[in-house]
Amino acid sequence: ILNVEQSPQSLHVQEGDSTNFTCSFPSSNFYALHWYRWETAKSPEALFVMTLNGDEKKKGRISATLNTKEGYSYLYIKGSQPEDSATYLCASYNAGNMLTFGGGTRLMVKP
Amino acid sequence: NAGVMQNPRHLVRRRGQEARLRCSPMKGHSHVYWYRQLPEEGLKFMVYLQKENIIDESGMPKERFSAEFPKEGPSILRIQQVVRGDSAAYFCASGGLAGNTDTQYFGPGTRLTVL
Numbered sequence: 445i446l447n448v449e450q451s452p453q454s455l456h457v458q459e460g461d462s463t464n465f466t467c468s469f470p471s472s473n474f475y476a477l478h479w480y481r482w483e484t485a486k487s488p489e490a491l492f493v494m495t496l497n498g499d500e501k502k503k504g505r506i507s508a509t510l511n512t513k514e515g516y517s518y519l520y521i522k523g524s525q526p527e528d529s530a531t532y533l534c535a536s537y538n539a540g541n542m543l544t545f546g547g548g549t550r551l552m553v554k555p
Numbered sequence: 556n557a558g559v560m561q562n563p564r565h566l567v568r569r570r571g572q573e574a575r576l577r578c579s580p581m582k583g584h585s586h587v588y589w590y591r592q593l594p595e596e597g598l599k600f601m602v603y604l605q606k607e608n609i610i611d612e613s614g615m616p617k618e619r620f621s622a623e624f625p626k627e628g629p630s631i632l633r634i635q636q637v638v639r640g641d642s643a644a645y646f647c648a649s650g651g652l653a654g655n656t657d658t659q660y661f662g663p664g665t666r667l668t669v670l
Contacts, residue, residue, distance in 0.1 A: 476656040487559070487646070487661040488598075495656055533598070537655035542600040542611055543588070 446470050448536045450546035457524050458554055464520040465549040467534030471515035476537040479508055479519055482548070483530045491519075491532075524553045557582065559649050559662035560629075567668045574634040574641070576665045580649030587630040588659060589622060592644040604630060605653075637669045 449468045457463050469477060476495045480488040492501040497512040505522045521528055531548040538544070560579040568574050580587050589601040591614075600614040604624035615622070619637075624630040634641055644666050648659035 478655075478659070480661075487663050488648075490658045490660060493656060493658050535598075542603060542614065543655050543659070544600070545590075545598040547597045 446536060446538055446541055446544040448534065448544050448546040450532075450534060450549050452549060453547065454550040454552070456552045456554065459524060459526060461524050461553075462520065462522045463524055463551070464518050465532065465551075467517045467519070467536075467546055469515050469517070469534070469536035469544075469546075470538055471512055473539035474512050474515070474536070475539060477510055477512075477517050478535040478537070478543065479517070480533040480535070481506075481530045482533055488533060519549075521551070524551070526553045526555050529553045559647060559660050561645075561647055561662035561665050563665060564663060565666050565668070567670060568637050569670050570638055571636050574637050574667055574669075576632040576634075576645050576647075576667070577629040578632070578647035578649075578662055579629040580647075581651075581660055584649035584651045584660070586650040586653060586657075587624050588648045588650070589630075589632050590646045590648065592646065592664075594643070598646065601632075634667075637667075639669050642667055642669045 479491040482488040492508050494510040499510045507520045510517045531550045533548045535543040535545040587604045590598045602622045603611040619635045621633045644664045646664045648661045650657045650659045
């Protein structure tokens, strides 16, 4: 059973603040790391799929980095807005296993 | 282009009844994944199917649960003789390519309540 951990579990920031959170995953037999954004009462929305060590992906004010050797990924949000409030999930794909999700980081942005 | 569709969105069953959850993948997608979210827990993989084939069912409970993805029609997750512990949100996701390096697109989920 793989262990995918996310921290912090929850985070409160003010509108305009930049923030980041962490996903740690097993580095052995690693294939891909997925990030999702999940708003209450909606479907998880795919943000990024990352496979290469050192990879960096960006979508608007959100970006992510990947370190496959040490098994962590950071998600950054620049200039947080209230509409960024959601739970951010990461999921790791390692050989011999299916996608294993972390517990998520719940972000709340106060206006 | 319609996204992943799941129905019903909410399902109430009494203990011992059967629950059937349906998932229609995005157009052109032939890979379907089912996940379960128990109360206060994260998403857990259950089963991965391609058209007419079960590829990986390592996350499925050994008894009472089955899944299919026929040549025509939606994927079905079937739970026989439901118990209270089956109460959860069941999500399906679809992808266009094999393997987990491709983006998976999630449906809105079916919330099953067992009385």
